[in-house]
Amino acid sequence: MSTQTKAIISWIVTFIVMLIITMPGLWVILSGFRPLQEILAKPAIWIPQRLTLDNFYAIFGIGETQIAIPVLAYFRNSIIIATTSTAIAIIVGISGGYAFARYRFKFKDTLFLGLMLSRTVPGIALSLPVFIVWARLGWIDTQFGLILVYVALNVPFTIWLIDGFFRQIPKELAEAAEVDGCTRWQAFWKIEFPLAKSGIASAGIFAFLTSWNEFALASNLTRSTNSKTLPVGLTDFIAQFTTDWAGMCAMAFIIIVPALILTFLVQKHLIAGLTFGGVKG
Amino acid sequence: MSVMTNIKRKLFSEQATPYVLLLPAVIMILIVVLFPLIFSLYTSFTGYKLTRPDTLFKLVGFRNYVRIFGDWDFWVAFFRTVGFLAVVINLEFLLGLGIALLINKITWGQRTMRTIMMFPMMFSPILVGFQFKFIFNDNVGILNNALQGLGITEAAIPWLVDGWLAMGAIAFAEIWMSTSIFAILLLAGLFAMPKDPLEAAQVDGCNAWQTFRHITLPFLMPFAYIAMTIRSLDVARAYDVVDTMTGGGPAGRTELLWTLIARTGYDSANMGMANAMAYVSIILSIAFTYYFFSKLVAARRYMGGAL
Amino acid sequence: MTEVSLSQVVKRYGQLEVVHAIDLEIRHSEFVVLVGPSGCGKSTTLRMIAGLEEISGGTIKIGDKVVNKLAPRDRNISMVFQNYALYPHMTVRDNLGFGLKIAKHPESEIQNRVEEAAEILGLGMLMDRLPAALSGGQRQRVAMGRAIVRNPDVFLFDEPLSNLDAKLRVQMRTEIKKLHKRVNNTIVYVTHDQVEAMTLADRIVIMRDGHIEQVGTPLEVFDHPVNTFVASFIGSPPMNQLEGKVVDGGKSGLQITLADNILIPVPKRSKNRVSVGQDITVGIRPDDLTPVGHGMKEDGETVSFDLTVSISEPLGTETILFSSIGAKEVQGKMLNPRPIELDERLTFNLAMDRVHLFDAASGQNVLGDANG
Numbered sequence: 001m002s003t004q005t006k007a008i009i010s011w012i013v014t015f016i017v018m019l020i021i022t023m024p025g026l027w028v029i030l031s032g033f034r035p036l037q038e039i040l041a042k043p044a045i046w047i048p049q050r051l052t053l054d055n056f057y058a059i060f061g062i063g064e065t066q067i068a069i070p071v072l073a074y075f076r077n078s079i080i081i082a083t084t085s086t087a088i089a090i091i092v093g094i095s096g097g098y099a100f101a102r103y104r105f106k107f108k109d110t111l112f113l114g115l116m117l118s119r120t121v122p123g124i125a126l127s128l129p130v131f132i133v134w135a136r137l138g139w140i141d142t143q144f145g146l147i148l149v150y151v152a153l154n155v156p157f158t159i160w161l162i163d164g165f166f167r168q169i170p171k172e173l174a175e176a177a178e179v180d181g182c183t184r185w186q187a188f189w190k191i192e193f194p195l196a197k198s199g200i201a202s203a204g205i206f207a208f209l210t211s212w213n214e215f216a217l218a219s220n221l222t223r224s225t226n227s228k229t230l231p232v233g234l235t236d237f238i239a240q241f242t243t244d245w246a247g248m249c250a251m252a253f254i255i256i257v258p259a260l261i262l263t264f265l266v267q268k269h270l271i272a273g274l275t276f277g278g279v280k281g
Numbered sequence: 282m283s284v285m286t287n288i289k290r291k292l293f294s295e296q297a298t299p300y301v302l303l304l305p306a307v308i309m310i311l312i313v314v315l316f317p318l319i320f321s322l323y324t325s326f327t328g329y330k331l332t333r334p335d336t337l338f339k340l341v342g343f344r345n346y347v348r349i350f351g352d353w354d355f356w357v358a359f360f361r362t363v364g365f366l367a368v369v370i371n372l373e374f375l376l377g378l379g380i381a382l383l384i385n386k387i388t389w390g391q392r393t394m395r396t397i398m399m400f401p402m403m404f405s406p407i408l409v410g411f412q413f414k415f416i417f418n419d420n421v422g423i424l425n426n427a428l429q430g431l432g433i434t435e436a437a438i439p440w441l442v443d444g445w446l447a448m449g450a451i452a453f454a455e456i457w458m459s460t461s462i463f464a465i466l467l468l469a470g471l472f473a474m475p476k477d478p479l480e481a482a483q484v485d486g487c488n489a490w491q492t493f494r495h496i497t498l499p500f501l502m503p504f505a506y507i508a509m510t511i512r513s514l515d516v517a518r519a520y521d522v523v524d525t526m527t528g529g530g531p532a533g534r535t536e537l538l539w540t541l542i543a544r545t546g547y548d549s550a551n552m553g554m555a556n557a558m559a560y561v562s563i564i565l566s567i568a569f570t571y572y573f574f575s576k577l578v579a580a581r582r583y584m585g586g587a588l
Numbered sequence: 589m590t591e592v593s594l595s596q597v598v599k600r601y602g603q604l605e606v607v608h609a610i611d612l613e614i615r616h617s618e619f620v621v622l623v624g625p626s627g628c629g630k631s632t633t634l635r636m637i638a639g640l641e642e643i644s645g646g647t648i649k650i651g652d653k654v655v656n657k658l659a660p661r662d663r664n665i666s667m668v669f670q671n672y673a674l675y676p677h678m679t680v681r682d683n684l685g686f687g688l689k690i691a692k693h694p695e696s697e698i699q700n701r702v703e704e705a706a707e708i709l710g711l712g713m714l715m716d717r718l719p720a721a722l723s724g725g726q727r728q729r730v731a732m733g734r735a736i737v738r739n740p741d742v743f744l745f746d747e748p749l750s751n752l753d754a755k756l757r758v759q760m761r762t763e764i765k766k767l768h769k770r771v772n773n774t775i776v777y778v779t780h781d782q783v784e785a786m787t788l789a790d791r792i793v794i795m796r797d798g799h800i801e802q803v804g805t806p807l808e809v810f811d812h813p814v815n816t817f818v819a820s821f822i823g824s825p826p827m828n829q830l831e832g833k834v835v836d837g838g839k840s841g842l843q844i845t846l847a848d849n850i851l852i853p854v855p856k857r858s859k860n861r862v863s864v865g866q867d868i869t870v871g872i873r874p875d876d877l878t879p880v881g882h883g884m885k886e887d888g889e890t891v892s893f894d895l896t897v898s899i900s901e902p903l904g905t906e907t908i909l910f911s912s913i914g915a916k917e918v919q920g921k922m923l924n925p926r927p928i929e930l931d932e933r934l935t936f937n938l939a940m941d942r943v944h945l946f947d948a949a950s951g952q953n954v955l956g957d958a959n960g
Contacts, residue, residue: 231521
């Protein structure tokens with residue numbers, strides 16, 4: 001086989017692989033902009049005939065066709081819960097990650113292992129006792145209750161990533177700053193933090209995506225428009241006997257867009273963070 | 282005053298600093314994970330039913346555990362879960378490796394490919410579930426639509442209704458969602474790979490397969506184990522996918538441990554029993570993570586100074 | 589006046605004691621070099637002076653202030669790190685001015701002092717670059733500039749040249765010496781390279797295993813090493829050390845027998861300090877073991893014996909000759925060299941004035957004090 005045929009074959013295979021990776025998602029997103037009749041047409045209409053925003057108008061309750069699902073409230077809840085829990089998780093993560101990267105102390109390995117293991121607990125398994133305890137404390141169906149859970153869910157991973165980023169910064173820089181007249185805090189804030197900033201940002205986006213996308217816990221700890229998030233809201237479309245496919249597709253688009261944008265922003269850091277965090281241990 | 286300054290001094294002394302810095306993280310984990318888990322360990326020894334609050338204090342010893350270990354449905358769900366994970370993680374690794382090698386071969390557009398590969402990673406598992414429920418739907422799904430349109434099959438294939446087909450569809454969704462992480466990390470490994478050992482192997486007379494088998498693959502394994510460790514933290518995401526696609530049905534034929542827990546705990550309100558199962562699932566998750574992490578540590582040691 | 593004084597300073601990591609109660613007085617505007625093999629505690633000592641390591645016991649004074657508990661920023665010191673520790677996100681200018689900015693000096697003053705330091709170190713062209721865009725030598729200069737800008741009482745250098753290539757190292761060594769002449773501050777300098785120590789120091793502090801072995805001027809530690817460790821550490825090629833025994837030579841007085849039946853007299857200055865039967869380590873610098881007619885000076889007391897030269901390394905002005913006495917390899921030097929044949933047998937002169945005698949058991953110089 002000549003090199004040229006080989007190259008052509010590998011291009012074709014790559015193309016097919018990329019098609020499989022992208023098509024299912026794109027199809028759903030695209031369907032959000034198509035009228036229901038067209039989505040469900042038999043035989044399938046492959047090339048969209050008509051693009052419309054009707055599905056979005058419908059789920060946001062604008063215009064004539066309205067549906068009884070309060071997407072706007074879910075969207076608001078998702079934004080509040082994901083951003084707040086991310087902000088807290090990042091602060092806690094910087095604090096903890098810095099401790100692991102810069103200090104030697106007793107029980108360091110045990111603590112690290114404990115934090116990581118807490119992350120392995122399956123959401124659904126954790127949801128049972130949290131549900132019971134939160135119910136007693138009156139935290140079921142509150143944004144606060146879910147924020148608290150998401151912070152704890154994100155902290156181990158943010159600590160792991162941020163630890164890795166701080167470790168890349170030579171300890172000597174902070175020492176030099178201290179000799180140059182900085183307090184410990186100034187040395188951190190003026191030297192180490194700016195250098196770890198982009199890494200911390202990507203840890204933050206990772207945390208945001210986790211909170212934004214989480215379902216197992218949210219579906220059991222939320223009840224109403226008080227605290228239901230978009231992923232939980234998505235299941236509202238599945239009624240007993242019918243499913244509003246067009247509405248669901250439109251909502252899928254709303255859930256995916258922030259995630260898409262954020263992930264593309266940090267993809268480089270993300271890979272770097274995961275790789276050296278893991279390889280260098 | 283002096284007590285306060287004393288406390289202050291202790292708090293800001295060099296030895297105390299790391300503990301103070303870690304305190305918020307530890308408190309969060311205590312409140313949200315450790316304390317509830319201790320509580321759920323307790324409830325797993327009671328006959329607690331959500332509908333009857335007084336049963337929280339009715340200790341039943343090991344009855345829940347005895348019952349689930351004697352329960353055929355539990356064991357079916359348990360082994361289906363283990364088998365499911367074994368199959369999908371291995372397939373994800375193999376597919377990820379294939380994709381990484383493929384992209385590594387391509388001379389331009391590598392970065393674009395890598396970006397495209399991240400696409401499924403952004404999808405919420407619930408969205409993945411929904412998306413494939415839509416695609417595999419026997420009536421309105423695009424897959425059947427396409428198959429029938431092309432004349433490959435006459436009748437609609439009951440993707441999510443037949444037990445085995447539904448399991449396959451779920452596995453497909455799971456693999457679609459998670460292969461990227463393997464591909465991306467293995468590609469990072471291929472990029473990081475030094476050229477010398479490859480050239481040395483060629484000089485030593487290795488053919489392409491031998492070079493791959495003895496040089497490339499051992500170098501990539503730590504990266505594969507990182508992917509597996511990260512992946513094993515999240516295996517329970519499959520709950521979201523299954524819950525949306527089939528809800529564990531038809532007739533429990535796609536029931537995994539996690540959907541069984543949800544059904545027992547929330548739908549049947551049988552919290553004591555569900556917590557006992559939850560403990561089994563926690564141990565399963567820890568076992569998976571521990572297994573891959575120890576492999577990672579061993580692989581790292583084996584690689585010695587090379588990484 | 590800025591003296592640095594360490595008294596009974598101890599450093600422990602948990603149970604492990606790495607610096608054992610050391611005493612050291614550094615005078616005002618003195619250039620002191622701490623030297624020793626890696627792990628000897630020299631860097632730890634420097635970091636304790638800087639305040640980057642807590643001290644576990646004893647007292648450190650800078651000027652007449654006890655600084656045991658002071659943070660680094662309150663000690664009025666500056667430090668040049670091994671890897672330079674330049675702030676990667678700041679330009680050269682901002683790196684230089686960082687300390688002054690933190691201390692809230694007025695903008696105009698910062699600018700003047702930064703310009704002045706840049707002038708001294710020839711950094712003018714590089715002021716707006718980031719550290720990543722500098723070469724190793726340039727980074728080194730910026731690190732030094734950052735140290736002098738603040739005009740501290742004490743400069744601390746932690747192996748500042750070890751990341752430079754050999755040629756640049758020699759060049760920077762001279763610059764550091766010039767810098768000291770110009771600013772005249774007290775300098776404490778750590779290195780593992782004895783040549784660096786010899787060339788830079790007013791006084792050298794030789795450390796081993798957390799102890800100070802000897803303190804003295806470069807010539808003192810070279811000419812009068814207190815023990816075998818210092819003797820072998822200072823000087824290149826290293827001092828030959830041969831095992832011998834003191835015997836009574838009758839009329840010839842006390843003598844030392846070496847392997848291969850070589851007998852050398854005990855030098856007069858050491859006569860009363862050795863006794864018959866004592867095991868002695870004889871220290872001979874290669875410079876003092878020279879083929880007849882190829883030595884430095886041949887007055888003084890000499891002893892001659894024949895040795896077979898197994899390897900010779902011509903360096904141009906001199907040739908290093910490798911031979912052996914007993915099983916022990918010895919090195920000699922040939923000045924005004926001529927070609928040496930394979931396994932050539934030569935008569936060597938040993939300059940007895942400069943032979944060092946150490947007690948074999950304790951390793952201490954039998955002359956006792958360094959200036960004997």
